[in-house]
Amino acid sequence: xxxxxxxxxxxxxxxxxxxxxxxxxxxxxxxxxxxxxxxxxxxxxxxxxxxxxxxxxxxxxxxxxxxxxxxxxxxxxxxxxxxxxxxxxxxxxxxxxxxxxxxxxxxxxxxxxxxxxxxxxxxxxxxxxxxxxxxxxxxxxxxxxxxxxxxxxxxxxxxxxxxxxxxxxxxxxxxxxxxxxxxxxxxxxxxxxxxxxxxxxxxxxxxxxxxxxxxxxxxxxxxxxxxxxxxxxxxxxxxxxxxxxxxxxxxxxxxxxxxxxxxxxxxxxxxxxxxxxxxxxxxxxxxxxxxxxxxxxxxxxxxxxxxxxxxxxxxxxxxxxxxxxxxxxxxxxxxxxxxxxxxxxxxxxxxxxxxxxxxxxxxxxxxxxxxxxxxxxxxxxxxxxxxxxxxxxxxxxxxxxxxxxxxxxxxxxxxxxxxxxxxxxxxxxxxxxxxxxxxxxxxxxxxxxxxxxxxxxxxxxxxxxxxxxxxxxxxxx
Amino acid sequence: xxxxxxxxxxxxxxxxxxxxxxxxxxxxxxxxxxxxxxxxxxxxxxxxxxxxxxxxxxxxxxxxxxxxxxxxxxxxxxxxxxxxxxxxxxxxxxxxxxxxxxxxxxxxxxxxxxxxxxxxxxxxxxxxx
Numbered sequence: 001x002x003x004x005x006x007x008x009x010x011x012x013x014x015x016x017x018x019x020x021x022x023x024x025x026x027x028x029x030x031x032x033x034x035x036x037x038x039x040x041x042x043x044x045x046x047x048x049x050x051x052x053x054x055x056x057x058x059x060x061x062x063x064x065x066x067x068x069x070x071x072x073x074x075x076x077x078x079x080x081x082x083x084x085x086x087x088x089x090x091x092x093x094x095x096x097x098x099x100x101x102x103x104x105x106x107x108x109x110x111x112x113x114x115x116x117x118x119x120x121x122x123x124x125x126x127x128x129x130x131x132x133x134x135x136x137x138x139x140x141x142x143x144x145x146x147x148x149x150x151x152x153x154x155x156x157x158x159x160x161x162x163x164x165x166x167x168x169x170x171x172x173x174x175x176x177x178x179x180x181x182x183x184x185x186x187x188x189x190x191x192x193x194x195x196x197x198x199x200x201x202x203x204x205x206x207x208x209x210x211x212x213x214x215x216x217x218x219x220x221x222x223x224x225x226x227x228x229x230x231x232x233x234x235x236x237x238x239x240x241x242x243x244x245x246x247x248x249x250x251x252x253x254x255x256x257x258x259x260x261x262x263x264x265x266x267x268x269x270x271x272x273x274x275x276x277x278x279x280x281x282x283x284x285x286x287x288x289x290x291x292x293x294x295x296x297x298x299x300x301x302x303x304x305x306x307x308x309x310x311x312x313x314x315x316x317x318x319x320x321x322x323x324x325x326x327x328x329x330x331x332x333x334x335x336x337x338x339x340x341x342x343x344x345x346x347x348x349x350x351x352x353x354x355x356x357x358x359x360x361x362x363x364x365x366x367x368x369x370x371x372x373x374x375x376x377x378x379x380x381x382x383x384x385x386x387x388x389x390x391x392x393x394x395x396x397x398x399x400x401x402x403x404x405x406x407x408x409x410x411x412x413x414x415x416x417x418x419x420x421x422x423x424x425x426x427x428x429x430x431x432x433x434x435x436x437x438x439x440x441x442x443x444x445x446x447x448x449x450x451x452x453x454x455x456x457x458x459x460x461x462x463x464x465x466x467x468x469x470x471x472x473x474x475x476x477x
Numbered sequence: 478x479x480x481x482x483x484x485x486x487x488x489x490x491x492x493x494x495x496x497x498x499x500x501x502x503x504x505x506x507x508x509x510x511x512x513x514x515x516x517x518x519x520x521x522x523x524x525x526x527x528x529x530x531x532x533x534x535x536x537x538x539x540x541x542x543x544x545x546x547x548x549x550x551x552x553x554x555x556x557x558x559x560x561x562x563x564x565x566x567x568x569x570x571x572x573x574x575x576x577x578x579x580x581x582x583x584x585x586x587x588x589x590x591x592x593x594x595x596x597x598x599x600x601x602x603x604x605x606x
Contacts, residue, residue: 037488037489037490037491038489038490038491038494038530039489039491039532040491040530042532042551042552044552044553048487048489048532048533049485049487049533064488093489093490093491097491098490100494101490159551159552159553160551162491162529162530165495165522165523165524165526165529166523166524166529167524167529167530238552239552239553239554242554243554
């Protein structure tokens with residue numbers, strides 16, 4: 001598996017942030033406080049009117065919070081979920097278009113939960129004038145969504161911005177926004193804040209251009225670059241959704257991430273993003289928002305001092321476990337795997353998808369898996385290519401039609417895989433997967449992932465499938 | 478001389494901090510403008526501030542009831558191209574609840590006549606904003 005590293009940049013925060021470390025993402029919980037409703041720009045992939053409790057995508061929330069409610073919710077979640085490490089504001093609008101609400105919340109939390117790492121995710125328009133304030137509240141992580149560095153491209157993504165008391169449109173708007181984003185990025189980096197840049201991959205609009213974005217933001221000191229697929233469906237009512245703008249395929253996203261990673265020497269690309277809601281609660285992929293609605297939080301008695309102490313104990317235990325796990329998963333010696341060769345041959349590489357909840361064992365039911373771990377296995381070793389989300393649109397079958405489209409979506413997302421490992425799978429999806437050329441396999445339920453991968457790879461190699469495939473691609477078997 | 482906020486307001490809090498005269502107040506079911514206080518920003522800004530940041534077309538109207546941000550002005554979709562998009566996704570013998578909801582959200586306050594022509598409306602009540 002590829003090494004999973006914690007931030008190590010100069011001035012890096014030591015807080016385990018799920019977005020900034022794939023390992024932290026599995027062990028530590030985060031909370032998004034929906035305290036920032038207003039926005040100062042319009043993006044073509046966003047619809048400010050829309051709100052759906054069954055959807056999981058950025059910008060969507062169920063309940064808007066006042067700063068008092070937000071503080072209360074964070075303290076309640078911090079007491080009930082002691083592995084909570086991060087509290088962020090990501091919307092539903094832009095945090096920095098709501099500075100009073102956001103900073104009032106952070107002020108309270110800095111006093112009552114000083115161990116929790118605070119972060120924001122912003123479009124960057126108001127960033128330069130707020131940087132000093134952010135530093136004051138010891139905000140160690142900031143995400144800026146940067147989709148372009150070319151105003152002509154920006155004009156096709158942003159219809160307008162609100163700037164100096166006017167609504168500014170078109171190329172001029174994009175020009176101002178880009179300048180503010182770049183200036184803000186530079187100011188944060190200078191002050192030792194870790195910056196993640198999110199870029200939405202919009203096929204035909206900024207797909208080629210994101211190489212340039214990657215170069216520019218890395219040169220300015222961005223710690224991580226996260227290329228995310230555009231979500232655009234007619235039912236979301238966004239400009240892109242209504243005009244039939246295509247979403248990228250999983251393969252397009254992966255190819256661009258790989259290309260950018262190789263541009264910058266294989267570092268600083270994020271591949272575990274789940275495109276969370278702006279009111280997400282808990283470990284990524286296991287949302288517990290329903291336990292912390294406004295009325296439920298109001299009824300909770302929270303002892304924030306006791307919660308603080310409990311979190312310290314739990315965090316120390318998790319960190320010990322993570323250190324141990326990392327020794328097992330990344331031993332000093334390479335993977336004990338088959339014959340070792342320096343470079344894998346494409347025909348010897350098997351791509352497998354694994355349904356796993358805990359990230360260690362094949363323990364998830366195909367139908368309920370929200371993400372799959374995608375591995376490439378070759379005689380050289382097993383490489384975790386990415387964590388791939390298949391259920392980012394909707395999981396409410398009662399409001400969004402039957403399960404067939406969801407199944408088709410899952411299969412399309414796995415189309416590059418030859419084998420799917422899961423704990424259980426129904427008959428229908430089994431047949432549909434086979435029809436799509438993907439072999440489902442539930443024989444290794446609850447086994448450690450790495451053992452299952454090795455066993456299945458050895459079987460695949462021996463079974464002559466490789467020979468058959470080699471023949472079909474005109475290679476000698 | 479005063480503006481008015483109508484039902485399509487989404488209570489996003491963008492406008493109150495911008496109002497110099499403090500005329501915009503949170504209210505149920507949506508924000509309201511105190512007509513006695515609203516100056517339409519005359520003499521202070523070239524453009525009325527509330528309408529310059531409002532993300533919803535048609536949500537703020539002038540004293541004649543005309544929307545300050547008319548249909549198609551904020552998301553660059555004219556009623557015509559919106560209908561084209563809607564027709565592209567219709568194809569229904571029976572419209573789904575979801576489709577009906579989209580239509581209601583997007584056509585109300587835009588072009589009532591076009592909305593009524595859409596074949597997919599089913600039994601959903603569409604009314605002008």
